Amino acid sequence: MIKSMTGYGKAVAEFTSRKLSIEAKSLNSKQLDLSLRLPSVFREKENEVRNLISSKLERGKVDLLISTELAAETAGISINHELALKYHTELKSLQRALREDCPEGLLPIILKMPEVVQSAKEELTENDWLLVRAGIEHALALVDEFRLGEGSILSADLKKRIQLILQYLAEVEPFEQQRMNDIRDKMIRDFSNYKSDFNGSAPDQNRFEQELIYYLERLDITEEKIRLKKHCDYFLETMDEGISQGKKLGFITQEIGREINTMGSKANQADMQKLVVQMKDELEKIKEQLMNIL
Numbered sequence: 001m002i003k004s005m006t007g008y009g010k011a012v013a014e015f016t017s018r019k020l021s022i023e024a025k026s027l028n029s030k031q032l033d034l035s036l037r038l039p040s041v042f043r044e045k046e047n048e049v050r051n052l053i054s055s056k057l058e059r060g061k062v063d064l065l066i067s068t069e070l071a072a073e074t075a076g077i078s079i080n081h082e083l084a085l086k087y088h089t090e091l092k093s094l095q096r097a098l099r100e101d102c103p104e105g106l107l108p109i110i111l112k113m114p115e116v117v118q119s120a121k122e123e124l125t126e127n128d129w130l131l132v133r134a135g136i137e138h139a140l141a142l143v144d145e146f147r148l149g150e151g152s153i154l155s156a157d158l159k160k161r162i163q164l165i166l167q168y169l170a171e172v173e174p175f176e177q178q179r180m181n182d183i184r185d186k187m188i189r190d191f192s193n194y195k196s197d198f199n200g201s202a203p204d205q206n207r208f209e210q211e212l213i214y215y216l217e218r219l220d221i222t223e224e225k226i227r228l229k230k231h232c233d234y235f236l237e238t239m240d241e242g243i244s245q246g247k248k249l250g251f252i253t254q255e256i257g258r259e260i261n262t263m264g265s266k267a268n269q270a271d272m273q274k275l276v277v278q279m280k281d282e283l284e285k286i287k288e289q290l291m292n293i294l
Contacts, residue, residue, distance in 0.1 A: 001148075001242060002152070002155040002158070002293055003148055003150075003151040003244035003293070004148075004153075004293060005026055005294050006026065006027055006292060007025065007057075007143035007147040008025045008142070009025075009138070009141065009142025009143040009144075009145075010022065010023045010142065011135045011136070012135065013131050013132050013134065013135030015127075018128070019069045020066055020068050020135060021066070021068075022064070022065070022066050022132075022135045022138075023063075023065045024053075024064045024136075024139040024140055026061060026062045026147070027060060028060060029061040030059075032053075032058065032060065033060070034054075034062050034064070035063045036050070036064050038064075039068045041068075041124050042066060045124075048133075049064065052133070052136060056141075057143060058294060064136070079111075080117075084111075084113075087116065088106055088110055091109065147294065151293070151294075154292070158235075158249075158286055158289055161285055162232050162235055162286070165228075165282050166229065168275045169225060169229065169279070171275055172221075172225070172275050172276075175271040175272045176221065176269075179267075179272065183268075224262050225263070228256060231255045231259065232256060235252045244293060244294040246290055249290055249293065250287075253283065260283060261280075264280075
């Protein structure tokens with residue numbers, strides 16, 4: 001199972017005095033990177049929200065926004081009459097001392113003074129929090145569902161590219177055999193020409209054959225082909241496991257790249273090198289996709 005780190009979810013929670021809009025979105029990141037924007041009334045629950053997100057989404061750059069609206073009948077304000085009257089007395093006294101009138105009156109000034117107008121204090125009950133928590137869990141579940149949908153698309157693309165690497169690997173074989181024959185024939189031909197340069201004493205034929213075998217063994221890519229095939233099969237098996245394992249797939253990809261690079265260094269043949277380049281191209285596309293896999 002493959003799961004993307006890209007996701008989005010939105011939920012609404014309603015109770016007596018408030019209506020909440022909860023939005024969660026995630027992007028790719030090497031670890032869990034949380035950004036929370038919560039109303040002040042939920043600040044005491046921030047740690048609980050963080051723990052909830054980390055348990056549900058595991059990894060990624062996650063933004064959670066909770067916006068709240070107070071119902072009109074409950075979003076009240078209060079005026080501190082006693083404090084307003086004190087401000088009025090002091091301002092009137094100052095007005096008389098300065099012998100100046102205030103054309104618009106003192107009321108607009110008094111209403112702007114500190115703590116004269118007070119908003120109704122918001123309180124979060126335990127029942128309210130349970131509704132909010134359920135809304136957050138619903139939004140996170142939608143993000144996870146979105147991730148699974150994106151993951152199925154990525155999975156199909158990754159499998160296609162692994163199959164292409166295996167296809168190019170199979171196409172290497174006829175060129176590989178021809179390459180070995182060409183190298184052997186060239187070395188034997190060069191050796192025959194070289195013998196004519198000796199004055200009556202031919203070089204050691206047995207030693208030449210030993211060196212020829214040693215050289216051809218160094219160019220042999222049988223082990224690399226076997227390991228590359230096994231790594232590709234292991235990649236596909238890991239993709240089908242019960243949980244998404246982006247990091248593990250990344251490690252397997254490194255091993256695939258190592259075998260392809262070794263084959264390229266041993267190829268010494270134009271057609272084989274073209275196939276190696278095509279394998280590398282597919283592998284780079286796989287690495288790009290893996291950056292967004294959980």
